[in-house]
Amino acid sequence: MCGIIGIAGASDVAAALYDGLTVLQHRGQDAAGIATMDGHRLRLHKGNGLVKEVFDAPAMELLTGRVGIGHCRYPTAGSEGSDEAQPFYVNSPYGIALAHNGNLINTDALRRLVFEQDRRNVNTESDSEVLLNVFAHELQAQGELSPAAAIRAVQGVHRRCAGGYAVVCMVMGLGLVAFRDPNGIRPLVLGKREPPASVGAPSGAMPSAGTAIAPEGAPTGKGIAPEGAPTEAGGRTEWAVASESVALDVLGFVRERDVLPGEAVVIGDDGSLHTQVVAEARPSTPCIFEYVYFARPDSMIENISVHKARMRMGVTLGQKILRLRPDHDIDVVIPIPDTSRDAALEIANVLGVKYREGFVKNRYVGRTFIMPGQGERRRSVRRKLNTIPLEFRNRVVLLVDDSIVRGTTSQQIVQMARDAGARKVYLASAAPPVRYPNIYGIDMPSAEELVAHGRSEEEIEKLLGCDWLVYQDLADLEAAVAGPKFPGRQFDSSCFSGEYVTGVEPGYFERVQQLRSDDAKRKRRGA
The missing domain is CATH 3.60.20.10 (Aminohydrolase, N-terminal nucleophile (Ntn) domain)
Incomplete structure (x- = not known):
């Protein structure tokens, strides 16, 4: 990107x-x-x-x-x-x-x-x-x-x-x-x-129109x-x-x-x-991951407010949580900054629980999603985030993230929440499981490096170390981004669905893996 x-x-x-x-x-x-x-x-x-x-x-x-x-x-x-x-x-x-x-x-x-x-x-x-x-x-x-x-x-x-x-x-x-x-x-x-x-110019003067090419x-x-x-x-x-x-x-x-x-x-x-x-x-078919993660919340893409789209993601995910656990024991909703804040606030509203900021972000560390290697991403999480223990101590905490890609960051943040004193740590993703590579310009490399690829949600939950993991449904995500003004709007959701609007030639994914995997990048850097 x-x-x-x-x-x-x-x-x-x-x-x-x-x-x-x-x-x-x-x-x-x-x-x-x-x-x-x-x-x-x-x-x-x-x-x-x-x-x-x-x-x-x-x-x-x-x-x-x-x-x-x-x-x-x-x-x-x-x-x-x-x-x-x-x-x-x-x-x-x-x-x-x-x-x-x-x-x-x-x-x-x-x-x-x-x-x-x-x-x-x-x-x-x-x-x-x-x-x-x-x-x-x-x-x-x-x-x-x-x-x-x-x-x-x-x-x-x-x-x-x-x-x-x-x-x-x-x-x-x-x-x-x-x-x-x-x-x-x-x-x-x-x-x-x-x-x-200009001085003396007619108010509202506009250039004259010509002919279309x-x-x-x-x-x-x-x-x-x-x-x-x-x-x-x-x-x-x-x-x-x-x-x-x-x-x-x-x-x-x-x-x-x-x-x-x-x-x-x-x-x-x-x-x-x-x-x-x-x-x-x-x-x-605009890329739906722009709304999930990449774009700034104050941007408009395809006449859709990124900020409002993320708020609607929170509403639909909060409603899913209530369907699955109407008698939930969540004490507090805490976003994993920054992209998930809009969704987390709406989840808290839907659930009727407190919204709190529990992580302080070091703004001089780059976005870990786009760090060049897995080792660098691991080191960066601890440098990037620090907990406010009083927001976690003796509480059942619902952490909210915009998405879970490799799982490296999520795994460490769940452990940070435990270390800060949380009784239970639940994790909600405002996006569905990322199971397939993105081939249109987002660095979701080989499928084997995606935590959700080939795993059930229960297996991912165990791997990440959280007490409960809940994902947004794809239909809900697409409806949330489209909003009431564009019902039925189509998106490129290939990293969630595996359906590629351009089609894919045989052998393409193997070539992508050779180029984009962390191992391939380390070899090119001579590491």
């Missing part, structure tokens, strides 16, 4: 990209990068570490230009070296920089075709560099540089690439290009910021007329795309809408906007 952002502004955008990346830092703490376009010159700086560690004042001063993209990364497949930091860049055609969130599931076949058919070389193990070269080849084949040509190039990418992906890229001499996979698995949000009203042979889809170019009133509309709406909020952009599945968005260097859906119609 990664965070991406792109801005086409009226002045230098590097500082805004930096601020946007800090808000998206929860999506990746391994590496960060920014690329800007200054006329026909590309400015690029990237490296391993947090955003604040990668960029200093001299680096920021070099990143001039009013169009730019940014990326923060954590590793899924491939190596974890600095050569994997994004954005990636190719100089042909025109010069293109690209940043990507997600995972392609046909990378090996694409890599061969890129080399043998497209005559392009890929230097890293990253599927993002493969995707960049596919887009570059498709754009070169258009024989021109225009918004229409870029949109047709995205159409070619959708034909060739399979998986979950959200992309921002910068094409020298053109502007910003963004697109999203045809199933809409990975999130991407479009925002707009109007110029300040329809690439030749593209499926019929909703097009948006070019808009935002400079007007007589002065100034220009600024546009931004980002993985989460919160990045737009902090920069003063108004969230317009989510980029549609299979849609191409082109923002010209003059601020004009061109969009077109260029993929065959498929069911929209």
Whole structure:
């Protein structure tokens, strides 16, 4: 999982990209990068570490230009070296920089075709560099540089690439290009910021509309007329795309809408906007794990509040607990910070028991879910959390977590609760058992490393050491996220159900295990 952002502004955008990346830092703490376009010159700086560690004042001063993209990364497949930091860049055609969130599931076949058919070389193990070269080849084949040509190039990418992906890229001499996979698995949000009203300009003056771009042979889809170019009133509309709406909020952009599945968005260097859906119609299936864990609670994804979705998860899980144990002996509900707080509060309300904060979090330790190895995750739990013993002593405690993936963290936290004096420790997961790998950009590696894979809930309960374990039902989770406004909404819930919307070729999971397992990562690091 990664965070991406792109801005086409009226002045230098590097500082805004930096601020946007800090808000998206929860999506990746391994590496960060920014690329800007200054006329026909590309400015690029990237490296391993947090955003604040990668960029200093001299680096920021070099990143001039009013169009730019940014990326923060954590590793899924491939190596974890600095050569994997994004954005990636190719100089042909025109010069293109690209940043990507997600995972392609046909990378090996694409890599061969890129080399043998497209005559392009890929230097890293990253599927993002493969995707960049596919887009570059498709754009070169258009024989021109225009918004229409870029949109047709995205159409070619959708034909060739399979998986979950959200992309921002910068094409020298053109502007910003963004697109999203045809199933809409990975999130991407479009925002707009109007110029300040000029003296003497009519109140509320807006750019005039033009005509929508329809690439030749593209499926019929909703097009948006070019808009935002400079007007007589002065100034220009600024546009931004980002993985989460919160990045737009902090920069003063108004969230317009989510980029549609299979849609191409082109923002010209003059601020004009061109969009077109260029993929065959498929069911929209956004990743449900964004709502469970990854996204910030103050984000909106697919017009659904992450905060409200998590509250509804708590209501449905609380109702399940009451069905299973109407005469429960729970004294207190304690969240495992931070993501589970919304759900835990609602569970406490439904059960009619106290809600208490029982763990203090060290905010200078990263998210253990995205730590690079099991040993590092184990060490990090104790550094990350400390108990408040008076909230546990002689009580029957219900701990609430957003999900249980490997079980490493849960096992240690249950023991911490016992050590703090709890009489009994129950554990509730706001998500169902994670039994299958996620292949669309979340580091749920091989199935054998998932605590729920091949085990019953009773066996997991024993392994984690809790007195009772209760999971959310998948139907309840999907209904909770969809909410009353979107009943029956479909999601990518493959890590819970094992049903993959793109389909999976034979042998794929074996290859994923070789790349993503903790043992494979240790070998690549030489440990």
